[in-house]
Amino acid sequence: MLELGLMKYTCSLFNQHFGGCTGYGHEEAGGREALDQAFAEIVGAESAIVRSQFFSGTHAITCALFALLRPGDELLAVAGAPYDTLEEVIGKRDSQGLGSLKDFGVTYREVPLAEDGGLDWDALVCAVKPQTRCALIQRSRGYSWRQSLSVNKIERAIKMIKMQNPNCLVMVDNCYGEFVESIEPPMVGADLIAGSLIKNPGGTIAPCGGYVAGKERWVKAAAARLSAPGLGVDCGSTPGDIMRAFFQGLFLSPQMVGEAIKGTFLLAEVMASKGYKVQPLPRVQRHDVVQAVQLGSRERLLAFCEAVQRSSPVASFTKPVAGTTPGYASEVIFADGTFIDGSTSELSCDGPLREPFAVYCQGGTHWTQWGLVLEEVLKYI
Secondary structure (H helix, E strand, C coil), X not given: CHHHHHHCCCCCCCHXXXXXXXXXXXXXXXXXXXXXXXXXXXXXXXXEEEECCCCCHHHHHHHHHHHHCCCCXXXXXXXXXXXXXXXXXXXXXXXXXXXXXXXXXXXXXXXXXXXXXXXXXXXXCCCCCCCEEEEEEECCCCCCCCCCXXXXXXXXXXXXXXXXXXXXXXXXXXXXXXXXXXCCHHHHCCCEEEEEXXXXXXXXXXXXXXXXXXXXXXXXXHHHHHCCCCCXXXXXXXXXXXXXXXXXXXXXXXXXXXXXXXXXXXXXXXXHHCCCCEECCCCCCCCCCCEEEECCCHHHHHHHHHHHHHCCCCCCCCCCCCECCCCCCXXXXXXXXXXXXXXXXXXXXXXXXXXXXXXXXXXXXXXXHHHHHHHHHCCCC
C-alpha cells in the first residue's frame, strides 16, 4: 500500500531530485519538497518535514514537543512512562539545567497503564485538565512491559482527550509503528507524529535523519525548533547520496517492515515454547515491529545479545558490553551489527540491565535472520 502511495510520485520524480544541495540549501532541486509531500500524503498528514538534520527519533520528538508547548502549559503522557531518552527532555529526570521542558516552565503528569499493560481508559476519561496543552501518546512499548497501541486505540484516546479539552494537542511518538498498519495516527486526528529514519521508514538504507508530520501549522513550528524562527522549511543542505537513500528507503520500507514483523512472530513462537514470557504473544496482530522477551536474569540477557551480535552481518566478531549510554537511566546493552550505525530497522536487539531483564528485538531485512539467531541463542539460554 505504501509502495503504491510513493509510486504516485514516480511520474514526477527525476534523477535531479537526488542531486542534493550544499551550504544554506536554498538552491535545492526539488527533492526535499517532493519527499516531504510524498511522506505527508502516505501518512495522511497536511504537511511533513523529512530531514537528515534530525539525528534521532528523540531529537525529532523533542522538536515536536517544543513546537507545541509553552511556559505554564502541561504535558500529559497518557500511555504510562515515556521512553527512557525522553525523561531528560521532559524533566522527569534531571537534565542538569540544559533546557528540559521543566526548565522552561512546562509541567508534566502521566496516566499509568492499566494492569493488562494497555491504556487505562477509566483514568484517561477524566485525566485531561484545562491547562493540559499537549497529550503524548507513545505508540510502541519502549522499555516497558506493555502493549503497543493500535491506531484504532490511538483514535479512541484522541477522541477521549479532545472531548475533555478541544484545545489539547495530541503528539504521537510513532517510532517502530510506521507502516505496520494500513493507517497512521494523523488519519485519526493526531496533531503531530515524529520518528526516526533509521527505524521503519528508512527501509534499512537511510543513513540518518528523522521526520515530523501532521498539521501544517505545527510542522512549521517544529521546523523552527530544528532550525530557527523565520527560516522556514526550505533550507538546510542534504548531500545527494542521502537524498536518494531517503527516497529509496521509503519505497522499500513496507517490505522491510513486513520481514521484521515475520521475525517477531518467529521469536514469540519459539521463545514462548521454551517457557519465556513474550510481549506481544504468539500469533496475535502486531502494532509495531518490537518483540519483547523476559529472560529473567542479567546473564541470559547478555547471552541473548551476544548471540544476536554473532549472527549479525557487521562486526560479528565483537562482543557487546553493557554500559551507560547518553539519555538512559540504567545500564543498557545493544547488539547491532548493522550497516547503518544504530539502525533498528536492521537485525538488532537491546535491553536495560534491570528487572525483569527483558530483551527488545526488532528489525531484520529477512525473517530468516531471526531463525539463525534463535539457533545460536538456544545453545546458551
